[in-house]
Amino acid sequence: MERFKIREVKAREVLDCRGEPTIEVEVITETGIVGRASVPSGRSRGMHEAFELRDGGKRYHGKGVLKAVRNVNEILAPALKGMDVTKQREIDELMIELDGTEDKSKIGANAIVGVSLAVAKTAANALEIPLYRYIGGVNAYILPVPVLNLIEGGKLAATDLDFQEHQVMPIGAKSFSEAIRMGLEVYYELGRILMEKHGKYSLNVGVEGGYTPPGMKDPREALELELKAIEELGYTNKFALSLDCAATHLYNRNTGKYTLMGKEITREELIDFYEDLVSAYPIQSLEDPLEEEDFEGFRELTKTLNVQIIGDDLFATNIKRLRKGIEMKAANAILLKVNQVGTLSEALDVAELAFRNGYGVQVSERSGQTEDTWLADLTVGINAGQIKTGVTRSERTAQYNQLLRIEEELGKRAKYAGKNFKQPF
Template sequence: MSIISHIHARQILDSRGNPTVEVDVITSNGVLGRAAVPSGASTGAHEAVELRDEEKGRYMGKGVTKAVANVNETISEELVGMSVFDQNLIDQTMIELDGSENKGKLGANAILGVSLAVAKAAAQEAGQSLYRYVGGVSANTLPVPMMNILNGGSHADNAIDFQEFMVMPVGADTFSESLRMGTEIFHNLKKVLKDAGLSTNVGDEGGFAPNIRSNEEAIEMVLRAIEKAGFRAGEDVFIAMDAAVTEFYDAKTGLYTFHKSDGRQLSSDEMADYWANWVNKYPIISIEDGMSEDDWNGWSRLTSLVGKKIQLVGDDLFVTNVKRLKQGIDQGIANSILIKVNQIGSLSETISAVNMAHRAGYKSIMSHRSGETEDNTIADLAVALNTGQIKTGSASRSDRMAKYNQLIRIEEELGDVAYFPGRRF
C-alpha cells in the first residue's frame, strides 16, 4: 500500500504577484504530487475562507505563511501514514480538523492544496493521468471553452459594469478547433480595438481592458471581432457573460447601480428585465451571476424569463457549495453551476457539487480564478467530471494557456474516444 510519507507546503506567487500556497505530497514510494492554489479578485460572501497573514508590512497583508504553517504542522501530523488513495477520508479528516463552517481555522487554501496534491500523487501511483484517475473510464468529454476576451467590472479600469465578455465557439468539432476559433476572435478583437484607437492592454485573465464607454459598446466590439474572424455570431460562436453584479448591488436598498457606466439604478425586477432584453437583442447563450448572490427573488424572476432559452450560471450564488446548490435546485433557480475548487476547498466536495448538479439536470462549468499559477489541475478535472465547459481566461498569459495546452494533450491522449459536445454542451 502506498502511504503518505511527507507533506510540505511553501509560499509562492500567483499571476498577480500575490502569495499563494503550493503543496508537495510525497508517498512511501517516493512519488511526488504537487498542487498550487488559485485566488479570486471578486469573491462571493459565502466562499470558504482563504487564510491570509494580514501582516501589513509583508506583501500588503496578503502573505500565506499561516496557511503554510498549518499544512506543515497541523495537517501533516494528521495525514502522514494514511493511504494516498483514501481521498474522501483525507479530505474529511482535514475538514474535521479545521472544525469551522467555512474552513477559516486552517484555511481553505491550506486544505485545498493538500487535497489536490494528494490526488495528483495517487494518480501517479496508479500510473494514470489525473483526469483518468479521478473520472474513471467515463472521462472522455472535452469542454467547450468560455474564452474571456474583454473585461470590465472589478477586472478593469473602464466604463464597463460587467466583468467578462466571453466567446463560446460551439460550432467546432473538436476542442482544438474551438480553441483555434476563440484565439482567432481574440486576435481580431485586438485589431478592432486598435482601429478604434483603444488600448489593447490585457487584464488579470488575459482579456482586453479598453476604455470603452458603455456595456453596449463592449458587446458590439465582440460581435465585430467574431465577424472579422470569419465566424457567424449566433451560429458558430455565441457570447457568454459573467456580469458579477453582486459587485454593484446594495442589499439595503435592493438596487443595482451601474457605477462605472451611466449611473442608472435598477430594481431587482428591472435588472432581470434588462437581461431578458439583452438575450433578445444579442446572441447570448450564457449569463453568470446576472443577479446578486443573495437576491433569490431576482434570480427566480430571471430564471422564469430566460431560463428555458439560455444557461444561467450561479457562481457567487452557489460558491461550489452543495447546501446552497440544493437550495437553488429546490427553488428552481438558475440552471448551471460554476465550479471553483477553492470556493469550497477540497476535491471531494468539488466532486459532490458537480454530481449533485448533474443529477438535478443542471450543467457545470470548471473555472479558474483571476489569480492563477502554472498549475493546470482544473483542465484534468473538467474532463474527469465531464463538465462539458471550462472557463480559464483568454488566449494570452501563460497561466491561462497552461490549462488550454493541457486540454490539447488530453484530447490527443484520448484519441478516437474523445468527445467534444459543441452545441450540446
C-alpha cells in the same frame, strides 16, 4: 502498500499570476512518488466562500500565506502521515474534522484545498494514470467548450465597464483544438477592430488577458464588437456570446438597487435589461446576473430567459446552497471552483448533484491563477463540457495546452461538448 502510503506532506509559499503569495503543497509517498498542487485565489469573491487564510501585517501588504503553510506542515502533515494516498474522501473528511469550522477558517481553506489536490495528483502518479482519468475513470472523455473572456470589466480591469467578463464560446467547432484556434483568431481580430475604433490603449489587457478598451461603458458595445470580429472571420453561427455580470459588486444593500452605466436601477429593470440583451444578441449564458442572496430573482430570471443562468456567488460551490437553488429552480447551472469549498471531494459532490438535477457545470479558474494545470484535468474528469479560464496569459494558456494534450491522448474517444455544453453526455 508503501507505494501509496504518505510519508510526507509539506507546503511552501509561492506566487500566483498577480505576483501575490499563494500556497503550494507536495504530498510524497514512502517510495518517493510526489504530487504537487498550487492554489488559485479570487479577487471577485462572494461572502459564502470558504475562508482563505492570509497573514495580515506589512509583509506582502498582508497577503502572505505563511500561517496557512504552517498549518499544513504542523497540523495536517502529522495527521496524514501513513494514510493511503488513494483514500481521497477519507483524507478530505479528516481535514474537515481537524478544522472543525463551517468555513474552514481555523486551518484555512487554501491550506486544505492545497493538500486535497496534491493528494489526488500523488495518487494519480502512484497509479501511473493521468489526473483526469483518476478523477473520472474510463468515462472521462468530453473536452470542454472554452469560455473566452475577450473584453474585461468590473473588478478584473481598470475600465468603465460594469460587467466583469464579455465572453465568446466557440460552440460550433468540431473539436477542442479547433475551438481554441477559432477563439484565439477572434481575439486577434477583435484587437485589430478595437485599435481602429478606440486606439492603441484598448489593446492593454486585464487580469485574464482580455482587452480593456478605455471609454467603453456599455456592455452592448463590447458584444457588438465581438460579434463583428466573429463575422469578419466568417464564423457567424459558430459562436455564442456570454457574460459574467458579477452583479453582487453592482448591488447596494442599503438601497436594494444596482448601479449600471452610472444609473441606479431596480432588480426588475435589470432583468428587463437582460431580456433585451438576450433578444438582441446570441447570448447563451449569463453568470451571476443578480446579487448573491437573490434566489427569488434568479428563479424569475431562469424562468423568463431560455439561456444558461450560472450561479457563482449565489452557490459558492456549496452543496447546501445548490440544494436550495434546485428546490427553488433558481439558476440552471453552477460555476465550480474547488477553492470556494475547500476539498476536491466536496467539489465533486457538488458537481454530481448539479448534473443529477439537470444543472450545467462550468469549471472555473480564479483571477489569481497559477501555472498548475489540475483545472483542465478536473474539467475532463467530470465531463463538465465547459471551462472558464481566461484568454492569453501563460497561466491561462497552460490550461488550454493541457486540454490539447488530453485531446491528443484520448484520440478518437475524445468528444467535444460543442452546442451541448450544458449537458454534454
